[in-house]
Amino acid sequence: MVATDLDGTLLRGDGTVSARTRAALAAATEAGAAHIVVTGRSVPWVRDILTDLGYEGLAVCGQGSQVYHAGEGRLLTSLTLDRQVARRAIAQIESELGPLALAVSQDGLDGTVLTDERYTLGGRKLDRAALVGDRDDFWAEPLNKVYLQHPELDDDALTLAARAAVGPLTDVVMAGPGVVELVPVGLTKARGLSIAARRLGVTARETVAFGDMPNDIPMFAWAAHGVAMANAHPELLAVADEVTASNDEDGIAVVLEKLLTGEAAVGA
Numbered sequence: 690m691v692a693t694d695l696d697g698t699l700l701r702g703d704g705t706v707s708a709r710t711r712a713a714l715a716a717a718t719e720a721g722a723a724h725i726v727v728t729g730r731s732v733p734w735v736r737d738i739l740t741d742l743g744y745e746g747l748a749v750c751g752q753g754s755q756v757y758h759a760g761e762g763r764l765l766t767s768l769t770l771d772r773q774v775a776r777r778a779i780a781q782i783e784s785e786l787g788p789l790a791l792a793v794s795q796d797g798l799d800g801t802v803l804t805d806e807r808y809t810l811g812g813r814k815l816d817r818a819a820l821v822g823d824r825d826d827f828w829a830e831p832l833n834k835v836y837l838q839h840p841e842l843d844d845d846a847l848t849l850a851a852r853a854a855v856g857p858l859t860d861v862v863m864a865g866p867g868v869v870e871l872v873p874v875g876l877t878k879a880r881g882l883s884i885a886a887r888r889l890g891v892t893a894r895e896t897v898a899f900g901d902m903p904n905d906i907p908m909f910a911w912a913a914h915g916v917a918m919a920n921a922h923p924e925l926l927a928v929a930d931e932v933t934a935s936n937d938e939d940g941i942a943v944v945l946e947k948l949l950t951g952e953a954a955v956g957a
Contacts, residue, residue, distance in 0.1 A: 690889070690896040691717050692749075692882055692908060693941060695728040695738065696865050697901035698918055701937050706742060713942035716949055723889050725749060727878050729864035729904055731794050731833055732757045732764065733801075733817050747888065751794070752862060752872050752904060753881030754833040756888075762798070766884060769796050769831045770873050774858055776828065778871055779835065782854040786847075790838040791824065796831040803827055808838055811867055835871040837861075844869055848903075862904040863922070877907035897948070899933075899941050900925060916944050 691714065693699045699706055714724050727749040728735055735750055736759075745760030754768040775793075783789055790807035794800060802818040803826065804810065810818055821827065827835075839847045847869050851861045859871045886892065898905070898912035901921040909915025909928055917929035918940045926932060933940035 690723045690725060690886060690891040691945065692725045692727045692896055692898040692912060694878075694900040694902070694905055694908075695726060695730060695735065697920060697936050698899050699726070699936070699941060700738070706738075707939055707942070709939045710942045711742070713939075713945040713949075717945050720949060723891060725882065725885055725889075727753075727882050727898070727900075727908060729862075729868070729870070729878075729902075731755065731796075731800060731802075732798055747885045749878060749881035749885055751833045751881075752864065752870065753876050753878045754796075754872070756881055756884050764798060765888070766881075767796055767833070768873060768876060769833055770835065770859070770871065772828045772832060775832065775835050775871060778855040778858045779837075781856075781858070782837070782851050785854040786839060786842070786850055788840075790840070791827070792818075792836040793827045793832050794834050794836070796833045800830075800833070802836075804836075807840075808836065809867065833872075837869045837871065838867060863902060864904045865902055878904060879907035879911035882908055882911060897944070899944070901936065916940075 718724055729752045731751040732755055739759045748757045748759055750757050755764055756766040758765055792802055792804040792808045794802050803821050804818055844863050848861055848863045860874050862870050862872060864870055893911050894913050896912040897914040898908045899916045901918045903922055903924045905925055906928055914930050916931045916933050917925045919935040933944050
Protein backbone atom coordinates (compact mmCIF):
# COMPACT_ATOMS: atom_id res chain seq x y z
CA MET A 690 0.00 0.00 0.00
CA VAL A 691 1.17 3.51 -0.84
CA ALA A 692 -0.15 6.13 1.58
CA THR A 693 0.30 9.75 0.53
CA ASP A 694 -0.40 13.00 2.28
CA LEU A 695 -1.72 15.75 -0.01
CA ASP A 696 -0.50 19.27 0.76
CA GLY A 697 3.27 19.57 0.56
CA THR A 698 3.54 15.94 -0.51
CA LEU A 699 1.41 14.69 -3.40
CA LEU A 700 0.37 18.20 -4.44
CA ARG A 701 2.89 20.61 -5.85
CA GLY A 702 3.00 24.18 -4.63
CA ASP A 703 0.45 25.19 -7.26
CA GLY A 704 -2.00 22.53 -6.04
CA THR A 705 -1.52 20.16 -8.98
CA VAL A 706 -0.18 16.61 -9.30
CA SER A 707 2.62 16.21 -11.84
CA ALA A 708 2.36 13.87 -14.82
CA ARG A 709 5.40 11.94 -13.54
CA THR A 710 3.83 11.36 -10.13
CA ARG A 711 0.51 10.35 -11.70
CA ALA A 712 2.36 7.82 -13.87
CA ALA A 713 4.28 6.42 -10.90
CA LEU A 714 1.11 5.97 -8.85
CA ALA A 715 -0.65 4.35 -11.82
CA ALA A 716 2.27 1.95 -12.26
CA ALA A 717 2.18 1.09 -8.56
CA THR A 718 -1.54 0.30 -8.66
CA GLU A 719 -1.12 -1.72 -11.84
CA ALA A 720 1.53 -3.72 -9.99
CA GLY A 721 -1.02 -4.54 -7.30
CA ALA A 722 -0.54 -1.82 -4.70
CA ALA A 723 -3.38 0.21 -3.24
CA HIS A 724 -2.95 3.98 -3.22
CA ILE A 725 -4.50 5.67 -0.17
CA VAL A 726 -4.73 9.43 0.18
CA VAL A 727 -4.28 10.33 3.86
CA THR A 728 -4.92 13.99 4.53
CA GLY A 729 -5.75 16.46 7.23
CA ARG A 730 -8.33 17.99 4.91
CA SER A 731 -11.93 17.03 5.53
CA VAL A 732 -13.88 15.34 2.74
CA PRO A 733 -15.49 18.47 1.21
CA TRP A 734 -12.02 19.99 0.81
CA VAL A 735 -10.56 17.00 -1.00
CA ARG A 736 -13.26 15.63 -3.32
CA ASP A 737 -12.30 17.79 -6.30
CA ILE A 738 -8.68 16.61 -6.02
CA LEU A 739 -9.76 12.97 -5.91
CA THR A 740 -11.98 13.52 -8.94
CA ASP A 741 -9.09 15.08 -10.86
CA LEU A 742 -6.94 12.05 -10.04
CA GLY A 743 -9.66 9.64 -11.15
CA TYR A 744 -9.46 8.26 -7.61
CA GLU A 745 -12.22 5.81 -6.68
CA GLY A 746 -10.79 4.04 -3.64
CA LEU A 747 -10.70 4.82 0.07
CA ALA A 748 -9.36 8.13 1.36
CA VAL A 749 -8.50 8.95 4.96
CA CYS A 750 -9.54 12.54 5.66
CA GLY A 751 -9.86 14.99 8.54
CA GLN A 752 -6.69 13.83 10.35
CA GLY A 753 -8.08 10.28 10.39
CA SER A 754 -11.57 11.19 11.55
CA GLN A 755 -13.15 10.23 8.22
CA VAL A 756 -12.72 7.20 5.96
CA TYR A 757 -14.31 8.10 2.65
CA HIS A 758 -15.18 5.83 -0.27
CA ALA A 759 -14.52 8.08 -3.26
CA GLY A 760 -16.04 5.73 -5.82
CA GLU A 761 -19.31 5.45 -3.90
CA GLY A 762 -19.28 9.02 -2.59
CA ARG A 763 -20.01 8.03 1.01
CA LEU A 764 -18.45 8.19 4.44
CA LEU A 765 -17.58 4.80 5.93
CA THR A 766 -16.50 6.18 9.31
CA SER A 767 -16.74 9.58 10.97
CA LEU A 768 -15.46 10.66 14.39
CA THR A 769 -16.54 14.02 15.77
CA LEU A 770 -15.05 16.35 18.36
CA ASP A 771 -17.18 16.89 21.46
CA ARG A 772 -18.30 20.50 21.16
CA GLN A 773 -18.46 21.18 24.88
CA VAL A 774 -14.93 19.83 25.28
CA ALA A 775 -13.78 22.02 22.38
CA ARG A 776 -15.26 25.11 24.00
CA ARG A 777 -13.54 24.33 27.28
CA ALA A 778 -10.24 23.73 25.49
CA ILE A 779 -10.46 27.07 23.67
CA ALA A 780 -11.28 28.87 26.91
CA GLN A 781 -8.24 27.34 28.58
CA ILE A 782 -5.94 28.28 25.69
CA GLU A 783 -7.24 31.84 25.55
CA SER A 784 -6.85 32.22 29.30
CA GLU A 785 -3.13 31.51 28.79
CA LEU A 786 -2.45 33.05 25.38
CA GLY A 787 -5.08 35.73 24.88
CA PRO A 788 -7.63 35.91 22.03
CA LEU A 789 -7.31 33.43 19.18
CA ALA A 790 -8.53 33.50 15.60
CA LEU A 791 -10.81 30.47 15.23
CA ALA A 792 -12.45 28.30 12.61
CA VAL A 793 -14.33 25.00 12.86
CA SER A 794 -14.79 22.19 10.37
CA GLN A 795 -18.31 20.80 10.26
CA ASP A 796 -18.68 17.05 9.90
CA GLY A 797 -20.18 15.31 6.88
CA LEU A 798 -19.84 15.14 3.11
CA ASP A 799 -20.87 18.77 2.70
CA GLY A 800 -19.59 20.24 5.94
CA THR A 801 -18.64 23.91 5.86
CA VAL A 802 -15.66 25.56 7.53
CA LEU A 803 -16.96 28.40 9.70
CA THR A 804 -14.51 31.18 10.54
CA ASP A 805 -14.48 34.24 12.75
CA GLU A 806 -13.40 37.57 11.30
CA ARG A 807 -9.79 37.15 12.48
CA TYR A 808 -9.12 33.75 10.95
CA THR A 809 -7.13 33.63 7.67
CA LEU A 810 -7.91 30.74 5.32
CA GLY A 811 -5.04 31.44 2.99
CA GLY A 812 -7.22 31.67 -0.11
CA ARG A 813 -8.09 27.97 -0.40
CA LYS A 814 -11.63 26.88 -1.21
CA LEU A 815 -13.32 30.01 0.00
CA ASP A 816 -16.58 28.66 -1.43
CA ARG A 817 -16.48 25.99 1.30
CA ALA A 818 -16.11 28.54 4.09
CA ALA A 819 -18.51 30.94 5.79
CA LEU A 820 -17.82 33.86 8.09
CA VAL A 821 -19.83 33.95 11.32
CA GLY A 822 -20.38 37.00 13.48
CA ASP A 823 -21.05 35.12 16.71
CA ARG A 824 -18.88 32.27 18.01
CA ASP A 825 -21.97 30.57 19.36
CA ASP A 826 -22.76 29.70 15.74
CA PHE A 827 -19.68 27.46 15.69
CA TRP A 828 -21.35 24.91 17.93
CA ALA A 829 -24.67 24.42 16.15
CA GLU A 830 -23.62 21.34 14.15
CA PRO A 831 -21.25 18.36 14.73
CA LEU A 832 -17.56 19.14 14.13
CA ASN A 833 -14.47 17.12 13.36
CA LYS A 834 -11.89 19.75 14.39
CA VAL A 835 -11.18 23.33 15.40
CA TYR A 836 -8.53 25.52 13.74
CA LEU A 837 -6.42 27.93 15.80
CA GLN A 838 -4.34 30.96 14.85
CA HIS A 839 -2.56 33.44 17.12
CA PRO A 840 -1.68 37.03 16.24
CA GLU A 841 1.92 36.68 17.44
CA LEU A 842 2.91 33.02 17.93
CA ASP A 843 4.15 30.96 14.99
CA ASP A 844 2.82 27.47 14.31
CA ASP A 845 5.41 25.63 16.40
CA ALA A 846 5.04 27.94 19.39
CA LEU A 847 1.25 27.91 19.21
CA THR A 848 1.16 24.12 18.99
CA LEU A 849 3.35 23.69 22.07
CA ALA A 850 1.52 26.36 24.08
CA ALA A 851 -1.92 25.03 23.16
CA ARG A 852 -0.94 21.49 24.14
CA ALA A 853 0.22 22.71 27.53
CA ALA A 854 -2.97 24.71 28.04
CA VAL A 855 -5.51 22.03 27.06
CA GLY A 856 -3.89 19.14 28.90
CA PRO A 857 -5.89 15.94 28.37
CA LEU A 858 -8.99 17.63 26.92
CA THR A 859 -7.99 17.38 23.26
CA ASP A 860 -4.99 16.68 21.07
CA VAL A 861 -3.29 19.51 19.18
CA VAL A 862 -1.70 18.88 15.79
CA MET A 863 0.21 21.00 13.29
CA ALA A 864 -1.02 20.07 9.83
CA GLY A 865 0.57 22.71 7.62
CA PRO A 866 1.62 26.35 7.44
CA GLY A 867 -0.91 28.34 9.47
CA VAL A 868 -2.88 25.20 10.30
CA VAL A 869 -2.93 24.23 13.99
CA GLU A 870 -5.88 22.07 14.99
CA LEU A 871 -7.73 20.74 18.01
CA VAL A 872 -8.86 17.15 17.42
CA PRO A 873 -10.30 14.36 19.57
CA VAL A 874 -7.85 12.67 21.93
CA GLY A 875 -6.11 9.77 20.20
CA LEU A 876 -7.15 10.77 16.70
CA THR A 877 -4.31 10.44 14.17
CA LYS A 878 -3.81 9.68 10.52
CA ALA A 879 -2.53 6.27 11.63
CA ARG A 880 -5.91 5.45 13.17
CA GLY A 881 -7.77 6.21 9.96
CA LEU A 882 -5.15 4.49 7.82
CA SER A 883 -5.32 1.32 9.89
CA ILE A 884 -9.11 1.23 9.44
CA ALA A 885 -8.76 1.63 5.67
CA ALA A 886 -5.99 -0.97 5.56
CA ARG A 887 -8.11 -3.56 7.36
CA ARG A 888 -10.89 -3.03 4.83
CA LEU A 889 -8.39 -3.63 2.03
CA GLY A 890 -6.70 -6.60 3.68
CA VAL A 891 -3.34 -4.82 3.80
CA THR A 892 -0.99 -4.63 6.78
CA ALA A 893 1.38 -1.97 8.07
CA ARG A 894 4.30 -4.20 7.05
CA GLU A 895 3.26 -3.76 3.43
CA THR A 896 2.92 0.01 3.55
CA VAL A 897 5.12 2.90 2.49
CA ALA A 898 3.93 6.34 3.64
CA PHE A 899 4.82 9.80 2.33
CA GLY A 900 4.38 13.06 4.25
CA ASP A 901 5.76 16.45 5.16
CA MET A 902 4.35 17.68 8.50
CA PRO A 903 4.30 16.66 12.19
CA ASN A 904 0.77 15.26 11.84
CA ASP A 905 2.34 12.57 9.62
CA ILE A 906 4.53 11.25 12.45
CA PRO A 907 1.95 8.66 13.70
CA MET A 908 1.47 7.45 10.11
CA PHE A 909 5.22 6.96 9.77
CA ALA A 910 5.29 5.04 13.06
CA TRP A 911 2.50 2.76 11.78
CA ALA A 912 3.88 2.09 8.29
CA ALA A 913 6.84 -0.11 7.48
CA HIS A 914 8.62 2.73 5.71
CA GLY A 915 8.12 6.47 6.17
CA VAL A 916 9.37 8.81 3.46
CA ALA A 917 9.64 12.53 4.20
CA MET A 918 9.70 15.10 1.44
CA ALA A 919 12.77 17.33 1.24
CA ASN A 920 10.51 20.24 2.20
CA ALA A 921 9.26 18.44 5.33
CA HIS A 922 9.08 19.90 8.85
CA PRO A 923 12.19 19.11 10.96
CA GLU A 924 10.12 16.98 13.37
CA LEU A 925 9.13 14.64 10.56
CA LEU A 926 12.58 14.59 9.00
CA ALA A 927 13.91 13.43 12.36
CA VAL A 928 11.81 10.25 12.36
CA ALA A 929 11.71 9.43 8.63
CA ASP A 930 13.22 6.23 7.27
CA GLU A 931 14.06 8.04 4.06
CA VAL A 932 14.08 11.58 2.67
CA THR A 933 13.15 12.08 -0.96
CA ALA A 934 12.99 15.09 -3.27
CA SER A 935 10.49 17.86 -2.57
CA ASN A 936 6.85 17.88 -3.58
CA ASP A 937 7.76 20.22 -6.45
CA GLU A 938 10.46 17.81 -7.63
CA ASP A 939 8.36 14.62 -7.88
CA GLY A 940 9.60 13.16 -4.60
CA ILE A 941 6.92 10.47 -4.51
CA ALA A 942 7.71 9.37 -8.05
CA VAL A 943 11.44 9.19 -7.28
CA VAL A 944 10.81 6.57 -4.57
CA LEU A 945 8.06 4.62 -6.33
CA GLU A 946 10.10 4.30 -9.52
CA LYS A 947 12.93 2.74 -7.52
CA LEU A 948 10.56 0.37 -5.74
CA LEU A 949 8.97 -0.72 -9.01
CA THR A 950 12.34 -1.43 -10.62
CA GLY A 951 13.58 -3.33 -7.59
CA GLU A 952 16.24 -0.76 -6.68
CA ALA A 953 14.73 -0.31 -3.21
CA ALA A 954 12.44 -2.21 -0.85
CA VAL A 955 9.90 -1.19 1.76
CA GLY A 956 11.54 -1.38 5.16
CA ALA A 957 15.02 -1.13 3.67
